[in-house]
Amino acid sequence: MSDNFHQSVMGGTGANHIMLGFGDAIWFSDGNGNPAIPPHNQLVFGGTVNAGVVDEIENPNPAAGTNNWYTEDGYGGGGFGFSAVFGGGSYTACADGTQPGVDAVVNYLGSLPRKISPNCDANHYYLLNNYNPGYFGDGSNAYTDNNINNTPFTIPPSSVRNIGDALLDKNVSWKYYGDQWNQYLTDKYQLNYGATGPTSDQYCNICNFFQYSTSIMTNAAVRTAHLKDTTDLYSDIQNGTLPAVSFVKPSGWVDGHPASSTLILFEGFVKKIVDAVQANPSLWQDTAIFVTFDEGGGYYDSGYIQALDYFGDGTRIPMMVISPYSTGGHISHTYGDHVSILKFIEYNWKLKPLTNRSRDNFPNPTTTVGNPYVPQNSPAIGDLTDLFSFPKGKKK
DSSP: OBSSEEOSSSSOHHHHHHHHHHSSOOBOBOSSSOBOOOOEEEEESTTSTTOEEEEEEOEEEEOTTOSSOEEEOSSOEEETTTEEEEOEEEEEOTTOTTSTTHHHHHHHHHHSSSOOOOOOOTTOOEEOSOOBOSBOTTSOBSTTOOOTTSOSOBOOOBOOOOHHHHHHHTTOOEEEEETTHHHHHTOTTOTTBTOOSTTOBOOOTTTOGGGGBHHHHTOHHHHHHHEEOHHHHHHHHHHTOOOSEEEEEOOTTTSOOTTTOOHHHHHHHHHHHHHHHHTSHHHHTTOOEEEEOSOOTTOOOOSOOOOOBTTBOOOBOOEEEESTTBOTTOOBOOOEEHHHHHHHHHHHHTOOOSSSSSGGGSOOOOOBTTBTTSOTTSSOOOOSGGGBOOOTTOOO
């Protein structure tokens, strides 16, 4: 296991899942791959009970009369057929120093002994926190859907290249198994979210990074072949038909999130998968299971955080590897974050980095003997290979 693994974004669940799938932050567009300006003090959802004025551009300057509230931050509120929408925040044009809060971060990155690039392209408004993805599970456009049960706090479809694109290009098999995906397909507005019984739906749409992607979601053959429920995961394990790369996301009932679950339920979810894989010897001999969290939940952590770009890194989170070839009793101090998982996939299947600006271009860390936690060649993140001990001649 690692004691130096981090959430990729100093933000919430959705933003960190995006980094896991894209190796980068994604940005507001016109839906056709061109950067655009998010709603800024303008009316949305006109003609519905949800109609309201929103400002989706982040403003971390203090709100009047407070000492701990941003002027604009987070998801916004209202909507979903109940009331007018309001608020917003979460996008930043971080290449523009006149935008609220930008200079403070950029100047800090430039003041470090090894100056760090913000990695912000001009005229791009990057997503900093949680917004709904641009597609519903059926491949329909969620951003342009003004159904009163939808939300305007939805990022338009993204053209940014993701790990699914890279695996498809090299004919490496993969699937994303989202717990309660099948139920979600029958209830795309998730009207039964939080309900109990047979219609229960705690599927996490902001967690499925492929739902942000035009290339995946608008191709019906790809979408239906590669996005599955965890019921399919258990069948694939039993039948020995797991793809080369699998992403597995528990539902809100068993993800350990304190609002809907407990940590022991997440542990049980992981154990069920591990036990099933180990019960199939032919599968187990070639499998590595990476277990981590999306983010740290805002808790203070004293571990070193490396500045990688404008968006992070964030605090430490758990990371363990379960495999016949994981090094028992070994605690890795190599600096890593969610994009380290992409680097491992790319290392193992000889893939190139996703784009010329994604974090999987960063080198593996080099450190001093006295301090294995802090990369001397920052920005740098590991590829997790030091968590394994492969027998000589064993194909990775």
